[in-house]
Amino acid sequence: xxxxxxxxxxxxxxxxxxxxxxxxxxxxxxxxxxxxxxxxxxxxxxxxxxxxxxxxxxxxxxxxxxxxxxxxxxxxxxxxxxxxxxxxxxxxxxxxxxxxxxxxxxxxxxxxxxxxxxxxxxxxxxxxxxxxxxxxxxxxxxxxxxxxxxxxxxxxxxxxxxxxxxxxxxxxxxxxxxxxxxxxxxxxxxxxxxxxxxxxxxxxxx
Amino acid sequence: xxxxxxxxxxxxxxxxxxxxxxxxxxxxxxxxxxxxxxxxxxxxxxxxxxxxxxxxxxxxxxxxxxxxxxxxxxxxxxxxxxxxxxxxxxxxxxxxxxxxxxxxxxxxxxxxxxxxxxxxxxxxxxxxxxxxxxxxxxxxxxxxxxxxxxxxxxxxxxxxxxxxxxxxxxxxxxxxxxxxxxxxxxxxxxxxxxxxxxxxxxxxxxxxxxxxxxxxxxxxxxxxxxxxxxxxxxxxxxxxxxxxxxxxxxxxxxxxxxxxxxxxxxxxxxxxxxxxxxxxxxxxxxxxxxxxxxxxxxxxxxxxxxxxxxxxxxxxxxxxxxxxxxxxxxxxxxxxxx
Numbered sequence: 001x002x003x004x005x006x007x008x009x010x011x012x013x014x015x016x017x018x019x020x021x022x023x024x025x026x027x028x029x030x031x032x033x034x035x036x037x038x039x040x041x042x043x044x045x046x047x048x049x050x051x052x053x054x055x056x057x058x059x060x061x062x063x064x065x066x067x068x069x070x071x072x073x074x075x076x077x078x079x080x081x082x083x084x085x086x087x088x089x090x091x092x093x094x095x096x097x098x099x100x101x102x103x104x105x106x107x108x109x110x111x112x113x114x115x116x117x118x119x120x121x122x123x124x125x126x127x128x129x130x131x132x133x134x135x136x137x138x139x140x141x142x143x144x145x146x147x148x149x150x151x152x153x154x155x156x157x158x159x160x161x162x163x164x165x166x167x168x169x170x171x172x173x174x175x176x177x178x179x180x181x182x183x184x185x186x187x188x189x190x191x192x193x194x195x196x197x198x199x200x201x202x203x204x205x206x
Numbered sequence: 207x208x209x210x211x212x213x214x215x216x217x218x219x220x221x222x223x224x225x226x227x228x229x230x231x232x233x234x235x236x237x238x239x240x241x242x243x244x245x246x247x248x249x250x251x252x253x254x255x256x257x258x259x260x261x262x263x264x265x266x267x268x269x270x271x272x273x274x275x276x277x278x279x280x281x282x283x284x285x286x287x288x289x290x291x292x293x294x295x296x297x298x299x300x301x302x303x304x305x306x307x308x309x310x311x312x313x314x315x316x317x318x319x320x321x322x323x324x325x326x327x328x329x330x331x332x333x334x335x336x337x338x339x340x341x342x343x344x345x346x347x348x349x350x351x352x353x354x355x356x357x358x359x360x361x362x363x364x365x366x367x368x369x370x371x372x373x374x375x376x377x378x379x380x381x382x383x384x385x386x387x388x389x390x391x392x393x394x395x396x397x398x399x400x401x402x403x404x405x406x407x408x409x410x411x412x413x414x415x416x417x418x419x420x421x422x423x424x425x426x427x428x429x430x431x432x433x434x435x436x437x438x439x440x441x442x443x444x445x446x447x448x449x450x451x452x453x454x455x456x457x458x459x460x461x462x463x464x465x466x467x468x469x470x471x472x473x474x475x476x477x478x479x480x481x482x483x484x485x486x487x488x489x490x491x492x493x494x495x496x497x498x499x500x501x502x503x504x505x506x507x508x509x510x511x512x513x514x515x516x517x518x519x520x521x522x523x524x525x526x527x528x529x530x531x532x533x534x535x536x537x538x539x540x541x542x543x544x
Contacts, residue, residue, distance in 0.1 A: 047211075048209035048210050048211045048212075048261070048262075049209055052212065068209070069209065069210060069211065069212040069263075070207050070209060070210070072250075091254065092251050092254060092255075093247055093250075093251055093318075093319060096316065096318060099318055105321045106317060106318050106321060107318055107321055107322050108247075108318045108319065108322065111246050111247050111250045111251060111322065112246060112250075112322070113212070113243070113246065113250070113263075113265070115212050115214070115265065116214075116243065116246070116265050116267055159317065159318065162317070163317065166296075166317070168317075176451070177451050178317050179317075180316055180317075180451035180452040181315070181316025181317050181318045181319065181452055182316075
């Protein structure tokens with residue numbers, strides 16, 4: 001959380017002075033390119049062990065972070081911003097527990113670099129409710145008892161909202177096909193299908 | 207994951223410039239120290255597994271506006287390499303005129319992965335061979351040239367029966383590539399000396415003695431687009447797998463037919479899940495052309511498609527399964543209402 005609250009976090013790391021200072025040492029070939037006009041706006045460093053400044057816009061709020069370039073959106077959310085609703089299941093893009101919306105599209109946050117997600121609007125499970133009023137899909141999961149342990153649920157709900165908006169919630173077969181990227185090892189699948197069907201009309205009507 | 211330097215390319219020329227340093231190396235493309243990042247669904251996965259170890263990444267996602275266009279012009283389909291699988295699969299014109307393309311994309315991966323993955327990255331997807339993906343196995347000629355092949359006498363149920371060598375039997379995992387090779391697609395490849403166009407069938411290499419060399423792409427080059435000549439409304443992609451959804455093919459067939467009065471004037475057949483690279487069954491196609499379609503012909507064609515197939519201990523079932531997939535896919539394409 002220090003990154004988020006420290007107003008110095010972006011300006012304290014000055015890439016231009018860093019590049020100049022490092023130019024005499026053994027350089028990775030990219031360094032020279034990083035300073036050329038086509039790429040000067042890019043946060044880039046030839047020393048990959050140093051943190052990189054990035055601003056992630058999550059649920060309408062900007063979060064200024066200093067992170068390792070390897071940090072995924074999932075780890076940025078959970079470890080740096082403190083939003084632990086998105087879950088780490090497999091961390092290899094197989095289970096869907098980490099599903100978030102980027103610019104309204106459902107994607108796997110464990111296979112998206114935080115650096116790639118800058119300048120994009122990220123929506124997580126924490127961004128769905130309107131105060132105490134749950135999103136229709138959240139309410140539908142409760143009404144239909146669409147989970148047991150609940151670990152996959154945030155990913156299921158984010159995926160389900162996108163499934164409805166994509167127009168793939170018209171029948172049970174489509175819902176099963178287009179929700180297949182979200183694994184539920186409690187096997188609450190019939191109830192998840194019921195929840196998607198319950199919430200779909202309300203989401204589509206606006 | 208090993209650390210890497212990250213750079214975001216603003217446009218194609220910046221991407222090519224940033225990747226140019228990779229072309230100086232003698233490493234195969236997949237071992238190049240600088241790798242382009244598009245959807246990331248293969249690259250980041252394999253970096254987490256320590257199978258791929260680039261020292262630098264060039265994020266080419268800003269190229270999407272210029273390289274993601276899809277258009278039908280002069281009866282040809284042009285697909286930008288940065289188009290996302292989900293968007294192409296959902297395109298009504300492609301569904302109508304190239305169902306084999308739309309279905310091969312729709313039946314691959316999951317909705318989230320299809321939203322992320324690009325067409326260019328998809329055709330370069332690496333094998334799912336478990337011995338390739340697990341670096342604790344030393345023996346993998348693809349990952350560690352000359353070390354042997356753990357799959358040869360290991361668990362090889364998912365491995366290839368066509369295009370294999372005594373060095374590698376890893377299956378090419380993709381679906382979309384079968385549609386491309388069946389429809390005689392060409393691929394545009396952009397590098398520092400400009401753009402060259404080659405038949406898609408010349409992009410992938412059979413493993414032979416050098417399974418570490420998977421494509422004819424050179425380090426520093428990017429796929430910029432694909433072109434499919436003609437229109438193929440009577441085409442289909444049939445995929446058989448262990449699960450009904452979100453699974454790689456055990457056997458699949460991309461079929462495209464031109465039929466008049468029950469006679470097959472032109473036929474295209476490509477096979478997935480059974481070969482080490484996108485696989486065109488040209489001898490099987492030749493058997494179909496000029497013939498009246500019936501069950502016996504479909505079975506004969508399927509037999510020919512798997513002539514020369516060779517199995518290991520656990521994957522013999524793929525030969526019979528593959529033949530049935532070809533025959534069923536032919537029926538499916540023949541009976542389509544277009």
